[in-house]
Amino acid sequence: MARVRWWGTGLVALVLLVLGAGLPLLDKALGSRGTPLAPGTVVSVGTERDGVRPVTFVVPSPGWVLDRADTSLASNAELLSGGVVFSLSVVVPLGSVDARKLWNGLGRIVAAGGHARVRAQPVPITTAHGLTGLTGGLAGRRRAGMATVFAKDTLGATVTASGPPRAYREVASEVEAMVRTIRIAAP
Template sequence: MARVRWWGTGLVVLVLLILGLVLPLVDKALGSGGTALAAGTVIAVGTERAGARPVTFTVPAAGWALDEARSSLTSNAEVTRGEVRVDLNLVIPLGSLDNRRLWDGLGRIVAMGGGRLPGGPSAVTTRHGTAGLTGPLAGHGKIGSATVFTKSDLGATVTASGPPDAYGRLAGEVRAMVLSVEISP
């Protein structure tokens, strides 16, 4: 009678358990926060024109990460730090576009997701001279800010949110990102 050896099967089962159960737990514990970004990293969004993407912003400090799963650099970029998220979205209008119309449209989109833009917007100008509108964002136990910019045939929205304590700690860095937005015509 032939002797059966189970150690090979046991080894295969052990490897599958490690790959299937343990590694995902380790990944979750360590956080798969995306690609770490150095202070001063410029993120560029939009379809390349003459070798450059038309909308950029700068990460002001280390600790932020590009969430590659939620970013498509042809249309948007999402950076996170802990529980705070900053989303930059490119807007290509079908008709005429100005900051007020873009703000009103963003307000409708935010409301559809259960959030709101409480109060009216105020004027903001980036370091590069691009004028826009900005205001608070609230909803789902989070606070933040929303900002819109238009220039020529392009627009950009920047929304940032997180739990009140976390957002409060990073509000200065978020504002620095917003003020670094540049739209090249």
């Protein structure tokens, strides 16, 4: 009979354990997923013109992290806090843009993702700078949140923020505060 040696199997199992458990812990410890943002940080999104991006918003409180893996400041920014994802995308339409068209388009995009839906009847929202748009709830399986759209001249912005219901409730006021700081500069 052949003699079975388990040390090789044990070594393979140890390597898999280190890779499976150790690397995510190391990644989290090093913070390579995101960049913590201080309260008052201005995040600018959109194609730069003369060194300025056209859409901005302000981070209202600590605990938000810029997700570098899912952010391209030329088109979108994604922030994370306690399981909640805040995503702002710049919209450059081919023709004229208005908030109702953006809302309908965002609704189709969110529904296509299969995880959530926006409410059919949004309500008007105005930022601290006078920018007007539409906002409403976002709901799905084990998800709660909100969606907002803004349109100005030939540029728009869509925002979704969602997460597990409890986590979203904890940061809902912070999400609304960020949304109310959005500015769109004319291109």
